[in-house]
Amino acid sequence: MSSPATVLPRNLKSGLSGEQQAIAALAQAASVEMTWHDSVHLDACRNFLSPGTLMYVSHIPGQTWQETLSTCVAVRAAGLDPVPHVPVRELTDEAALENLLAKLVAQAAVRRVLLIAGDRSKPSGPFSQALDVLQSGQLERHGIRRVTVAGHPEGHPQISTGELRRAERDKLAWAADAGIEIEFLTQFFFETAPFISWVEDLRAKGVRARILAGLTGPAKLTTLFKYALRCGVGPSIRALGARPGSFVGLVGERGPERLVREIAHAAAGGGLESIGIHLYSFGGLAQSCAWIDAVARGRFALDDAGAFTVETH
Secondary structure (H helix, E strand, O other): OOOOOOOOOOOOOOOOOHHHHHHHHHHHHHHHEHEEEEEEHHHHEEEEEEEOOEEEEEEOOOOOOOHHHHHHHHHHHHEEEEEEEEEHHHHHOOOHHHHHHHHHHHHOOOEEEEEEEOOOOOOOOOOOOHHHHEEEEEHHHOOEEEEEEEOOOEEEEEEEEHHHHHHHHHHHHHHHOOEEEEEEEEEEEEEOOOHHHHHHHHHHHOOHHHEEEEOOEEEHHHHHHHHHHHHOHHHHHHHHHHHOOOOOOOEEEEEOOOHHHHHHHHHHHHHOOHHHHHHOOOOOOOHHHHHHHHHOOEEEEEEOOOOOOEOOO
16 A cells, blocks of 8 residues: 655644644645646645645536546646546547546556546446446556545435445455555545544454545635535535534635544544545635645644634735
8 A cells, every 4th residue: 555645745833732743644645626627726736735746637517538638737747646537427438448548647647546437327338337447457557556436424315325335345356356556535524423434334344445535625605505515415514504603604714624633533543544635625726725735734723612723824
């Protein structure tokens, strides 16, 4: 199992408590997500992120594979490590997968991909689930030895829990046979209990794969609601609305501080090794990168509400 791609940032603030160091460590190895529209912000991001930070390139409705490729090239040019989303139901045939992987590797030096089924109800070609692409053998032929797949600690509106757990086992079995490093990345959530319970269950079953908690970067609450409803987030969206004071200051920004602190506590105190965080930027890529930089350097103060205050300026 390889270590996270990022390197420790310079000027880590001294005098941090053990809890603060655990939080900073999560930020030091954090990944972040962008859309192809965010390419104009990459110059700003390179000032905040360590070289080699994993930058996931999403595939939004209407996006072309050429836009994915061009964005990955730009990410690589910025000194970051591009990880393209590949919604497999968008692939029309085996040749489309072959062509896409060949170009991503040759032009953007892609070393990891995120495989998801995608939102299309009926596949455009022979691939209906991520496992279909995994079993095609094409990743190995193109030298891609690291794969990220979706994790669903809160369940899925269209797939039973039993099916989800079986799909996890199938992917892990394939990765072990193929000698491929696999990691799980969740959809974003607003409560850590389902995530921690899911990780504990995987670890109890001997799964040691790296698991990334998908979190929202600093964003307006109205933006979070919009994306949560669009993405079908379940219990977490109810939790956001039910918490007293959640609707106060809708014009302000909400970050993942409370969740990160709880995850750091679980990782340090519960023996849940190989947990990381991933930020969905929701149009605020530079802000998310600035947040990662500040937290990674220890520029934050713990508060009495179970979160922390970040010094991003």
